[in-house]
Structure formats: structure tokens, C-alpha cells
Amino acid sequence: MKSVYFGKVSMLLGIAAIALVYSLTGCGNNTQQTQEKRPIDTVVNTVDISTLTKIADTTLTDNKVSVFAQDSLRSKNETIYIQVTDLEGNPTADAHLDYDVIMDMGMMSHGGPYYPLVDLGNGLFKAEVVFIMANMDDMGEGWILHTILNKKDSLSFLLPVSEAKYVRTISVNTKDDSRVFVSLLLPEEVKAGTQPIGFTLHKMDHNLFPALEGYTVEIEPLMPNMGHGSPNNEAATGTGNGRYSGTINFTMKGHWKIKVNLLKGGEKVSQEELVFPVEAR
Ligand SMILES: [Cu+2]
Numbered sequence: 001m002k003s004v005y006f007g008k009v010s011m012l013l014g015i016a017a018i019a020l021v022y023s024l025t026g027c028g029n030n031t032q033q034t035q036e037k038r039p040i041d042t043v044v045n046t047v048d049i050s051t052l053t054k055i056a057d058t059t060l061t062d063n064k065v066s067v068f069a070q071d072s073l074r075s076k077n078e079t080i081y082i083q084v085t086d087l088e089g090n091p092t093a094d095a096h097l098d099y100d101v102i103m104d105m106g107m108m109s110h111g112g113p114y115y116p117l118v119d120l121g122n123g124l125f126k127a128e129v130v131f132i133m134a135n136m137d138d139m140g141e142g143w144i145l146h147t148i149l150n151k152k153d154s155l156s157f158l159l160p161v162s163e164a165k166y167v168r169t170i171s172v173n174t175k176d177d178s179r180v181f182v183s184l185l186l187p188e189e190v191k192a193g194t195q196p197i198g199f200t201l202h203k204m205d206h207n208l209f210p211a212l213e214g215y216t217v218e219i220e221p222l223m224p225n226m227g228h229g230s231p232n233n234e235a236a237t238g239t240g241n242g243r244y245s246g247t248i249n250f251t252m253k254g255h256w257k258i259k260v261n262l263l264k265g266g267e268k269v270s271q272e273e274l275v276f277p278v279e280a281r
Pocket of ligand 1: 105
């Protein structure tokens with residue numbers, strides 16, 4: 001990581017930086033971008049807590065706050081759930097929560113892209129974070145989730161973020177936005193056939209990671225072992241807030257690589273090749 005801030009000071013700056021990200025990108029209140037094309041990763045409106053894995057929790061005088069993930073956390077675009085209950089475990093309906101994330105690497109720390117909290121009701125909140133790298137042994141605390149409950153109680157949770165088995169977030173240099181983080185939203189394994197494919201794009205602007213609009217994400221699936229691609233793929237186009245949605249066609253089961261280029265105004269602007277592996281089952 002090149003562009004970083006030093007020590008714990010940046011943690012204090014986190015909240016202010018976050019407010020700035022939102023105002024720059026309009027993430028928090030831009031409803032006109034809820035569009036004809038639905039982002040494929042944000043359809044969850046309810047979630048069954050019992051199917052999730054608890055990552056961390058802490059107990060306050062009146063409340064208990066727990067952090068959940070689908071499974072384990074990896075270096076990619078991840079969804080985290082935060083639950084606020086009373087001490088008996090009953091949902092707290094009127095909780096107010098703010099959050100940000102920072103990676104403490106010991107000598108330095110840096111942030112990462114993340115989306116505004118979604119209030120799912122009954123004290124349950126959904127946070128979407130792009131972990132741009134995995135925690136590293138003997139280098140600081142790693143990723144930390146900061147939450148502020150009811151605008152007064154500040155709570156920090158250590159997040160165990162390990163390396164994604166198949167890379168899902170890659171940074172690439174671009175013509176206009178210098179370093180851009182491209183996150184593929186497909187799991188490691190997918191079903192063979194035609195399906196939606198989603199990406200998020202964020203640029204790195206010092207310690208801010210604004211969502212990027214105006215790109216086209218060109219996709220080219222290849223079966224490296226068999227030397228062929230597939231027809232009827234559709235490039236991913238913007239659906240708002242740095243989200244992109246397209247269509248990909250895995251014509252047979254097996255190991256695929258998705259080659260990705262970023263286009264702007266029909267011109268290729270990504271400067272290195274992006275390759276995401278995926279297994280079609
Ligand atoms: Cu880091």
C-alpha cells in the first residue's frame with residue numbers, strides 16, 4: 001500500500017473522512033440512481049441471523065452489539081451485519097448506528113471503500129465493505145470496524161480478514177482516475193450457464209475511496225485449458241453508486257478466467273490486464 005496515513009491518528013480522522021466520502025459520491029441520499037437495472041448484490045432486505053457466522057461482539061451497560069458475516073471475511077467486497085440488542089438479547093428497535101473501517105498495519109493505517117449502513121429494522125444493520133487486502137501476520141491489528149452507537153458509544157471490532165482463494169478485488173491504473181479498485185461480485189464457484197455479473201469500482205484518493213461512475217466493464221470469459229471463450233456476454237454498465245451489472249455466459253462446467261477491461265467513452269482506459277478466475281459447476 002503506497003498512499004497511507006500514519007499511526008492511530010488516522011483512526012480518529014476516520015469519521016470525518018467518511019462523511020466526506022458520502023458527500024463526494026452522494027452515496028447516502030441519491031435515490032435517482034435506483035434505476036432500471038437492479039444491482040445484483042443489494043437485493044437482500046431481510047436476513048436470517050441464524051444462518052450467519054458471528055465474528056465479534058461486545059457488551060455495554062444497556063446493549064449488546066454483535067457483528068456477523070455470511071461465512072468468513074476475505075479480501076474482497078463483503079457484507080457485514082451488525083445487530084444491536086438489549087442485555088437479554090431482544091432486538092433494540094430504535095438503535096442508531098454509524099460505522100467506518102480502517103486497516104491498522106502497525107506503522108501505518110489506511111481505509112478502504114465501503115457503503116452507507118442499511119437499516120434492516122429491529123436493531124439489524126447491513127454494511128458493505130471492500131477489504132482491499134488481507135490482514136497480515138505481525139503487522140498491526142489488521143482491519144477494524146468502528147461503530148458509534150446512538151451517537152455516543154464508540155465501539156471497535158477486530159475483523160479477521162484472510163486472503164480470498166480466488167482474487168475478487170484487484171487494483172488497476174487508469175487514465176483519468178489513477179488507481180482503481182475493481183471488485184468482482186461472483187463467488188468462487190458459480191453454476192454453468194448465462195447469469196448476471198456484478199462489479200464495484202472505487203478509486204483511491206488519498207484515504208478516501210469514492211465510488212466511480214461512467215465506466216463500462218468489458219468482460220471476456222475464457223476456458224484456458226480448452227482455448228475457447230463464449231458468446232452472448234454483455235459488458236457491465238453502471239447502475240449507480242459505483243455498481244456495475246452485466247451478463248456472463250459460462251457455456252460449460254470447468255475452470256474459467258474472466259478477462260476484464262475498463263472502458264470510458266468506448267476507449268480502453270485500464271492500463272494492466274485484470275483476470276478473475278471462477279469455477280463453473
Ligand atoms: Cu493494508
